[in-house]
Amino acid sequence: MSTGTPQASRDSPGGEDDLTLVEAVRDGLAAEMLRDDSVMVLGEDVGDNGGVFRATDGLLDTFGEERVVDTPLAESGIVGSAIGLATHGMRPVAEIQFMGFVYPAFDQLVSHAARLRARSQGQYTCPMVVRAPYGGGIDAPEHHSESTEAFFVHQPGLKVAVPSTPYDAKGLLAAAIRDPDPVVFLEPKKIYRAFRQPVPADPYTVDLGEAAVRRQGSDVSVFTYGAMTKPTMVAASELDGDIDVEVVDLRTLSPLDRETIAESAKKTGRTAVVHEGPKTAGMGAEVVATVQEEALVYQEAPVERITGFDVPFPLHAVEDYYLPAAVRIEDRIRRAYEF
Amino acid sequence: MSTGTPQASRDSPGGEDDLTLVEAVRDGLAAEMLRDDSVMVLGEDVGDNGGVFRATDGLLDTFGEERVVDTPLAESGIVGSAIGLATHGMRPVAEIQFMGFVYPAFDQLVSHAARLRARSQGQYTCPMVVRAPYGGGIDAPEHHSESTEAFFVHQPGLKVAVPSTPYDAKGLLAAAIRDPDPVVFLEPKKIYRAFRQPVPADPYTVDLGEAAVRRQGSDVSVFTYGAMTKPTMVAASELDGDIDVEVVDLRTLSPLDRETIAESAKKTGRTAVVHEGPKTAGMGAEVVATVQEEALVYQEAPVERITGFDVPFPLHAVEDYYLPAAVRIEDRIRRAYEF
Amino acid sequence: MATDRHPRDASIGGPRRDHPDDGCIVQLLDEDGHLRQEGEPPSIPEDELLELYEGMRFARRFDERALSLQRQGRIATYAPMRGQEAAQVASARALADDDWIYPTYRDNAAKIVHGLDPADILAALRGHQSGYAVPDGVNVMPEYIPIATQIPQATGGAWAETLQDPERDPDTAYLCYFGDGATSEGDFHEGLNFAGVFDVPAVFFCNNNQWSISTPVERQTRSGTLAGKARAYGLEGIRVDGMDPLAVYEVTRRAVSKAKDPAADELRPTMIEAVQYRYGAHTSSDDPSRYRDGVDEEWADKDPIPRLATYLRDRELIDDEYEADLDDRIDAEIDAAVDRMEAVETDPAEMFDHVYAERTPELADQRAELERLRAEYGDEALAGDGQ
Amino acid sequence: MATDRHPRDASIGGPRRDHPDDGCIVQLLDEDGHLRQEGEPPSIPEDELLELYEGMRFARRFDERALSLQRQGRIATYAPMRGQEAAQVASARALADDDWIYPTYRDNAAKIVHGLDPADILAALRGHQSGYAVPDGVNVMPEYIPIATQIPQATGGAWAETLQDPERDPDTAYLCYFGDGATSEGDFHEGLNFAGVFDVPAVFFCNNNQWSISTPVERQTRSGTLAGKARAYGLEGIRVDGMDPLAVYEVTRRAVSKAKDPAADELRPTMIEAVQYRYGAHTSSDDPSRYRDGVDEEWADKDPIPRLATYLRDRELIDDEYEADLDDRIDAEIDAAVDRMEAVETDPAEMFDHVYAERTPELADQRAELERLRAEYGDEALAGDGQ
Ligand SMILES: Cc1ncc(C[n+]2csc(CCOP(=O)(O)OP(=O)(O)O)c2C)c(N)n1
């Protein structure tokens, strides 16, 4: 397939604009669709409506009905047909309206998308992205605040990325779309519009599999990602002067950047992990296991798991108590420090 | 509902018979169906055929078509209707033919079965069991060797049990059926017929949430469950005289018996966990996290994770290399010991 | 039953036709509120007619009030039902108290008619889990948000009814609501297929409001009608003018009675497609101007409330005074519900209460941790605006 | 097309009737191998007739050999296709080379006809992943074991065909096989619905062999027929005698040609229900005596191979000598395939090769760990009988 007429996805080619995270997602989609005609978007209400969070706003007008497709209301149909599209020359980016609605497509993702390359010994591949807004904190109805990334991290053959900034959102999404393997791309909807950041108009990628140190520190390392990066940074500044906190944004959960985790853990000897999903068998457990496999002898305190509780996500009146708050993060960092 | 005419499920009331694990499952089903008229079995080929592994053999004849139901081929229909049955007075035991085919029902399990009690604040409950044979090692076709218990352990509101002996199979299954909450009951098909054990004819339960120490030891603790208990025990005996290995059969993965894990880890200071599912974000990670949260200061070596590799389960020619073998377990126990 | 089956005319809407009887839609009351066949009045008692009317009027007002509460930030996302009152109220009124309903987020009028306290509905919308704790004796499941998931569950519930006493006909039916969009989900297919195979006393009530958020039903499927899909399961499918309360009432009653006591050659389950229109936004977060230009006149003309009002006025069952009094009663009732809603509180520690029948040690620890944090730092710090 | 649509007679089987045209089943060759309407021979060239026959004969022999290899422990679980050869061979032969097939575990004859090496099929059954690595230019997906999951994927594949050059009709069709049991899964519903909505060049080919392991199709659904389910998606559904190779060939050709170039009022996709019977066990692990008493005579009489043999003999296209020579050719081909299968080896480390395009550091470590263990302890210790 040929590359479409190059045409800037935004007004400032070569320059940069201050975008929110969700705008950066949209910008990333547009940029990749311009670069490569085989990239298409499909999902519920992604067309005229531009997605319930407007992440696909305007794409229909620019790229037409063939490449921006409103589907029937059926997630297994969306992901299953995306697999078929991916194995036959397209690069589908499927939107699942909220992460809590990805489960009907779970079978297609774990039994097929994840395995096509391995089962066919590389003969067939599945270059597709499944995007979904995830996480709590926006007073959403039931089932709209899921954060179950661990399910996907546990499945070999999938990759999982979670941006925490507009810049990373565009760059990681571009990397996910260009990746030859299926990527689950989780967007922290709590911070979809929380802040703006300069984002280059030209396409670029942020490599999958590389964590980012958001704040250097020498006393305690905190590993986190997505929407939890913010309260973690707040906690780190609150503790400033008292405890010198390093904050590592994992960005990609699968493959996990074990090297950066190990380095940071060795440097500080005291670590914590923060995420909103439930604690048991969550992403935090994998980070703990990584730290102790790679850096046990440096460990001066147990890895603190600061996570959602092991309860179904409650209705929103008390969701703030469920989600790790800055003060809860501080409390546990202090515990790690004082252990 | 009244209790059915008491009638022994086997010929030796008050006595015991040597049963295989799958016979004990059948025996447990029969015993609970006799005790409580609301217990019913549903699934694909569970009737005349008695289940593809014969776990429901003879139940149709004894309990009739209303309580032993062959369903259409549709797992979400099976689990979804089982939820409806459970909320309205029945105690359904749904069979999923192989664990690899539970994914179409994943949504019903995690979005509903797991949450009905919480979302209705205890007004509605979901006393049901989903049984599935799991695991590799029997030269089965693709998708027939799944071991993805971590998915269910991560979901609050579900319980997960995995027997490793005929005695436990009957007792844990009885406990699961009587439990007021949904239980995922995973049966290690590799050892369905591997050995026999005396199993009481009368009904009894093995409490959910309690691990069993299968072998006392003072040097290294190994935590495992299901079919991996056997190679772990083999490894322990092989090391006998050299390294004194304690083997803990977790039996219930959710809720996890953290107390027994902690006790054993404190005693030996060196630990390992063995399971067949993939390593990353698997059950092993949770065991590592538990050990280091509860017993870091006692830890003299990293917890060894001896698990399936992070690859799609390969076709059977090489499955033995995927599954933790006794010698692989020994090797890693030695590493923990010598660390 | 005095129904008038007539070939679908374009004004009734719905996707293209392909089955022989797809064109049929049951309608009793025409768009001007007159019986389609004068001389054959439906056998609905007068007090029931008034109940239908009051239920619909309550629903409309509830909707308005809920939207305004939402705008004031006193409740969160709300899914309005304007235009859909007849389908909800008349179907729910066609049930016996013991019958069960499996509602969605949009079926608030049905829930209220079947016994749910409007204050509970509002409390849940305000984020309080206790709003989902349906009181004893009210046979309503907590609303379903994951689309179509209630369908196999309703089948299972109805099935339980037949298993508990296989000797006799069940005296309880299960009515399961879902939208047009839901018919595309696998759970619709599996749930209806099980219902047919196990012949359960269920009524599958599709509120075809023409939209699944921004997606019109024509893009949802190429099926001639949604009711026609019932045949794939050997079931009867029936289309009714969902904005005609009398027709909905009659069709639902017949389906419910068949569920409990079918003729020898009938299966118990029915799928009803109630053809209607969502006048409002999908939810308070939705902006329909992005995907449609207002409400077509043809649909606006079908508004169920003026239709039934005309019918009742023609029969002198209601008058201006009645209407004014009704307004007052409804407002008072909703005011009281809003007050009760605002009195509802949730202790954050409650989230640990009903995960399992018995709290696990791990959950006891997590609860204690939350309580410690609250004691140490205070609720404001943990869950205040700083979050 | 010279088909003879006649009302279903009981001997053709299938569940109860409820659509007007459910009784219709396409049959060209009667059970004695004679054309139903003499004088109207189907327009199938003679060499194609012989290909059909040889394909079916090969299939039957392959099946026998595979079952015996299974009994000898040289391959693992095998799903026989005896009785189903016509449906598989004739449908696959109706395709162009560029058309795609999405097969199940039972569709080995279709795979072979469409270009797969029987040695690869056997190698996969022997547990070697390389057997699933379909060679370049052979448009066959690796077989699907999770029931019905291939259906939305085939829809997606076919859809890609239309997207890559929206200006013109696609010249590639996608044929998706599945069983009667598969029609109960949600993925069947979602896949066919998408196919209709996006009008993709797909043919959904249901091998209704009357059984889903031990469950007869009558317990699978209350639908009158399986083909009738197509209408729920606005699609054409057609029933064909799946044990009549000529009818299957003609019906499939028509569906494929419609997929590529439909008339103005037609949608591209078709669902074909090929009514047939599974003579053997579900798989080599299954014991059908638990749930059925042998094969009914009515089904035994429909065996596609003698039927086509009679037809060909009547036309003097084959004779005893031809048959003997064919036996030899087939045996030689299968012998060679078995030899090739037995030469296949899998290096255990290959399991790390194709998880991702690029091996992750974690997988590199795990692979190194496996290699270290093998070096240190030897393959026998790691994967020998002691396991
Ligand atoms: C499984 C699932 N997917 C997506 C959503 C998001 N969603 C909420 S409502 C809705 C549209 C539903 O349309 P319809 O079934 O017609 O019901 P209506 O809202 O019109 O009453 C969607 C897509 C969801 N709640 N569940």
Ligand SMILES: Cc1ncc(C[n+]2csc(CCOP(=O)(O)OP(=O)(O)O)c2C)c(N)n1
């Ligand atoms: C999702 C799923 N559930 C269950 C199974 C187990 N299973 C394998 S074959 C089979 C029966 C399939 O019947 P049908 O679709 O009629 O195909 P057939 O085997 O008769 O060709 C079942 C239940 C499976 N493979 N996948």
Ligand SMILES: [Mg+2]
């Ligand atoms: Mg709708």
Ligand SMILES: [Mg+2]
């Ligand atoms: Mg079959």
